[in-house]
Amino acid sequence: MKYQHVLSAFAAEPWAMERSKLSVIADFLAFKAAGGEVAADEMAARITKKQDGEIARREGAVAVIPIHGVLAPKMDMMTEISGGTSYMGIQRALHAALADEDVKAVVLDIDSPGGAVPGAQELGDEIRALRGGDKPIIAQVNHLAASAAYWIASQADEVVVSPSARAGSIGVYTVHEDISAALEKAGVKRTYISAGDFKTEGNETEPLSEDALAFIEERVSRSYGRFVAAVAEGRGVSTAKVEKDYGQGRVFFAEELVEKGMADRIGTLGETLARFGANQSxxxxxxxxxxxxxxxxxxxxxxxxxxxxxxxxxxx
The missing domain is CATH 1.20.5 (Single alpha-helices involved in coiled-coils or other helix-helix interfaces)
Known part of the structure; x- marks a missing residue:
């Protein structure tokens, strides 16, 4: 039953992620909660992919920092499941690159559906605080920067999108899952014993009350407001423009992103590296x-x- 606790905690987290990817992860957790098993070699492959995402590489005088998969504050079970990247790892790699005298530019190689809200704002703020220096920070959308991934990308000196890339999905959401019927079917009767009127509010064994729903909606709206404000600051536009023109949760293709001002130019990763003297060909x-x-x-x-x-x- 331990994965049911994980599933409930996962569902209650505010997410800035493409819904389709979140559904895949939720299905995996539900599979585990129902007693499903994952082969050791498959999990090892996931973990290896996760660790690879933390490693920056050098292309000439350009530091390339991979931002791949689901984003989370730290490397944990979520990043093991999804093969994702941690905000802390990205920040460490960015600091190391900027401190390296041989590095002349930093490219964030982004291919991510987004991830957790906690940590996204801090990393985005740090990127914005470090941009504008002698070493440009380029966000290369290669080939997806959705939700929290676009939050991060929008804070760079420049946003470049590959010709077939997509980006956007500016929004936040969470879910509440009532699993009381599943528990009853499994012969489990769970009783929460707590102190504090709201300590077990929104738990997964009962329907969500109107008061709890209103509280959660306020949390989601607050996170969304921070997301919009960060994008506006990063792109140098008003929050009203972000609300009006940047999609409110929709994802756009490369040409649309440039037209809307969500990106600066269209170009491949190779072309971006070549601009800074690191031609891969x-x-x-x-x-x-x-x-x-x-x-x-x-x-x-x-x-x-x-x-x-x-x-x-x-x-x-």
Missing amino acids: PEPIRKLRAANSQRAEDASVDTVLLAKVEAALGIS
């Missing part, structure tokens, strides 16, 4: 790409010239 690949680009440009010029000649000769 081998020399033969760069030569081939340049040659093909030149051929395409020449063909375009030839087409225009041919059209002009045909027009002059009256050829249709």
